[in-house]
Amino acid sequence: MAGTGDFAGHGRPDADGGPARHTPVLLQEVLDALQPEAGKVILDGTFGAGGYTTALLERAADVVALDRDPGAIAGGQPLVDAWKGKLSLHQSRFSLLDQFAPKGGLDGVVLDIGVSSMQIDEADRGFSFQKNGPLDMRMERAGVSAADVVNRLKAGDLARIFGFLGEERQAGRIARAIEKRRVEEPFSTTRDLARLIETVTPRKAKDKIHPATRVFQALRIYVNDELGELVAALIAAERALKPGGRLAVVTFHSLEDRIVKRFFAERSGKAGGSRHLPQVELIAATFVPVGKGLVTPGDEELSDNPRARSAKLRSGQRTEAQAQRADMSVFGLPDLAELNAIGG
Template identity: 75%
Template sequence: MAANPGGGSSDAGGGPVRHIPVLLGEVLAALEAGPGKVILDGTFGAGGYTAAILEAGADVIALDRDPTAIAAGQALVAAHGGRLKLHHTQFSHLADYAPQGGLDGVVLDIGVSSMQIDEAERGFSFQRNGPLDMRMSGAGVSAADVVNRAKVGDLIRIFGFLGEEKQAGRIARAIEKQRLKEPFRTTRDLAGLIEIVTPRKAKDKIHPATRVFQALRVFVNDELGELAQALFAAEQVLKPGGRLVVVTFHSLEDRIVKKFFSERSGKASGSRHLPMVHERAATFEPIGKPMVAASEAEAEINPRARSAKLRAGLRTAAPAERPDMAIFDLPDLASLEKLGV
């Protein structure tokens, strides 16, 4: 997937922008893709990274949870004579698609694709009126289900943490009052209410609905959980010397990736919920700078790159550690099942 413009609050409802792979040169350099290597692209999207990796000579296993991306990618599959295998699945399941001998690289580009934003019927953008959907896979609980049926307290936590929305309480209570009269069905229904409740100030650079739309998208698709599970899976299937490269677009995602590499560095660590642990063998060593950002030149050409952050690690020979979500210190947000939707 090509990601949205993140920062602390990504503009999940941004207008149409042509798909351009973000930090492409830096990604290829970190992966060191070449002939004889097998790279897994966990977020195929429009195939930007995959096409460049194939051009570098490596074989690619690509995944995407969006059936539209899978259908659009068949031409690329056909053009590369078996060197590209494309699978319809969530990237948290990447271990199921790794070859027996392991992978030489894994790349993840986290976020919603420009293709999804540009399609009004997907419901990601408040600038294009469409069903309040936001499901990347097209299946399961939609954003409308959450908005219309979740408890106010749960909406406040979702908007407050996943969207970093300071007016989460005011917006959630306004939603509760409005949905008693008529359920929310479209993106404009929700964005219009938010504009009334928290009108845009002259100095504001982003639309007042941006953070709420981000929060709903992240929640509906369990994006933070998916990312965490994908990092654990990559650790399991990368060969010694294999490379994990992750590009993120807002602070929530970047904190997870940063924490993962820190925890796997072998240094003593712990969380507020767990006692300090002793030093252990590192499963990843840093590649280059701890974090690489897009250049001013790239950000000028591609606004979606402005908040992009790349982090990369080199897999050591140490055994993979046990997956433990506690290391990320994520709050206990209600699941879709607990919400009763």
């Protein structure tokens, strides 16, 4: 999570793994949800190249922007200089966004989930199998890499990662092949891993995506703890928003969208209670829906940018109720704690 995406197609690969254009997705819809204006302070938790941030500033709002990628922070300094006093930019995961809220709270938060086109475009980041580079995938350029994961985890653990985070049907076969091959030579490049996957699950004529797409997605999500970061960010936004403040979240994958949908359902009292905890009292709703709920790109945007077809926007408005306790168990995330055991 804490990604750097504010681009069409969110920088996710298209059917052939290519990068998307650098254009904000659902921009007008996000602005309609947040209603930026003079006097409002809005936090952009996924700064990227500053697409949403710039649009918010142009509508007179003050912006606090975060990004976990040091490259995005460096690239955003000219924008900070151009909007002196209106924009502050910080390197941070968006799970910590409440630490950057002003004393009176935020008027809005926007999160655009996942990896950005900038990261996909840079071969040395190791996000794309279309560009040969080190098998890295770390948004923060620090910590455990994708190479560490594929070279050190057992086949059973790799299969769980590929199956859940990538929804890969051949997860077991691919994981066993990886475990066998790495004995001879560890994996170090994106192309090396992609070729191994191709030998295990050859691409068929009817296939719309490359055989390595889902495995690469799973590795990236796992290395960066993207789902855990998303849950923590939603909870942090609940704490940071003032009554009447709005939260807008753009997702591009079913795993992410299910988490956001569940969060708003839980917080608006429409989830039917948690199956994990006894409901001994009614809990006041902390969010109410904004607009019609789920928003997707219109025909015009899809015509201009077909890669935005998977984008989904969900928004909610903060009530005066006290923030609920941070219970991450209701989101049903699997225990994939093996990452911490790999070491740096």
